[in-house]
Amino acid sequence: MRMFRNLKIIVFLILLIGVFVVLNLSGFTKNIKNFFYSVSSPIQKTLWQAGKNTSDFFSGIIEIKTLKKELDSLYTKNQELLGEIVVLKELKKENETLKEALDIELQKDFQLKIAQLIGKDISQDSILLDKGQKDGILKGMPVVTSQKMLLGRIGEVYDNFSEVILISNKQSSFDAKISEKEIFGVVRGKGNQELYLDLIPKEKEVSKEDLVITAALGGIFPQGLLVGKIKDVRKTDIEPFQTAEIEPEFNLKNLDYLFIITDF
Amino acid sequence: MTKKIIFCIILFYILILIQTSFSVYFKVLDLIPNLVLIAVVFITLFTPQQWWGVSAALIGGFYLDIFSLSNIGFFGFYTLVLLLFSFLSKIILQKYVRIPLFKRI
Incomplete structure (x- = not known):
């Protein structure tokens, strides 16, 4: 009797594996996922916002003591920054004149598509956006924030949604360089929103607070x-x-809206 | 039984939505709790009938497969892992663990 029962379980598992293999090979899983994302996205958007509000509320209470200290230091910093702004404004004017002269504009370099973040994967290194194949999104397109900070690249694309593999994902690696130093290396994801710069030549001097930017070498991401x-x-x-x-x-x-670079 | 399965479907759907959207903001030791996994383990271990654990593993695994990016990129990975866990844990509990909770009257 027990033998028969165990046999039934094994047959059931084999059948199930067969069904999953067929689903994976036929690509029907994309339709299933797209259906569930379409149904769930309004609820997910609401929950995302609710989570953000609740988190902000509690972190506000917890950090009220440190906030006061931070306020004082920020006030001092603000004064310093005001001074810097004046200098930067002058530089901006100069820069704009140069740009006009050279006819280089950022929008000409990139074609951007705005998308809203609606979910985050449990493995924590991929997110879900509300733009998909119907909006012209393709696998591999870079995703940046409004401040042009690199976030990742499009992984799986569904009809109305797309998954973004964050640069901190273990599968992610790309060429990068240290700004103003011309030191090249490979950025690799470690998971859990952590990453590191690998293959830096030993003789090069790298110091803390150095900014890392993308390099044009790999062709995965636009440089800079x-x-x-x-x-x-x-x-x-x-x-x-x-x-x-x-x-x-x-x-x-702190992210709500992101930009997908559709052409660079 | 049908009512209980429908209850499971709704419960796990709510849990997966909370897990992927709401609980992202509430990390515990820098980790986001996998609510679906916790629920499946709980149901498997603390319900005497095996079909409860199997149903929970099937439904929970299916939702995890849909709403998460599997490391090996195989749809069905979580369902199969949870099902195996469900079967194996029941076998181990019935054969080797003797606690009053599983004693038949």
């Missing part, structure tokens, strides 16, 4: 997008290259 800043540098005598921890510049908690 901000990736993050160096948090920690690791150098050993045994290894031929040095590595550096990168602190990503994006914070998923």
Whole structure:
């Protein structure tokens, strides 16, 4: 009797594996996912907003003491920044004149499509956007924030939705360089919103707070997008290259709308 | 039984939506709790009938497959893993664990 029952379980599991293999090979899973995302997206948007509001409310209460200290330091910093703004405004004017002269504008470099963030994957290194194949989104397109900070690239595309593989995903790696130093390396994801710069030549001097930007070498991302800043540098005598921890510049908690670069 | 399965379908749907949208903001030790997984484990371990655990594993795994990006990119990965867990844990509990909760009267 028990033998018969175990046999039934094994047959059931084999049948189920067969069904999943057929679903995966036929690509029907995309339709199933798209259907569920379409039905769930209004609820997910509401829950996303509710989560954000609740989190803001509680973090406000918890951090009320530190907020006062921060306020004082920010006031001082603000004064310093005001001074810097005056200098930067002058530089901006100069820059605009130069741009006009060279006929280079950012919108001419990139064609952007705005999308709303509606869900986050449990593995924490992919997110879901409300734009898909019907909006002209294709696999591999870079995704940036409004401040042109690199977030990731489009992974799976559905009719009305698309998944973004964040740069911190373990599957992600791309060429990057350290701004103003011409030091090249490969940025690799570590998972859990952490990433590091690998294959940095040993003789190059990398320091904390250095900004990491995308390089044109790999062709995956347009060059000059901000990736993050160096948090920690690791150098050993045994290894031929040095590595550096990168602190990503994006914070998923504060993101609502993102931009997909459709052409670069 | 049908009512209980419908209850499971609705419960897990709510849990997966909360997990992917709401609980993202509430990390515990830098991790987002996998509510669906917790519910499946709980149901499998604390319900005496096996069909409860199997149904929970099937429904929960299916939702996890839909709303998450599997590391190996195979749709059905979570369903199969949870089902295996459900079957194996029941076998282990029935064969090797003797606690009053599973004693038949």
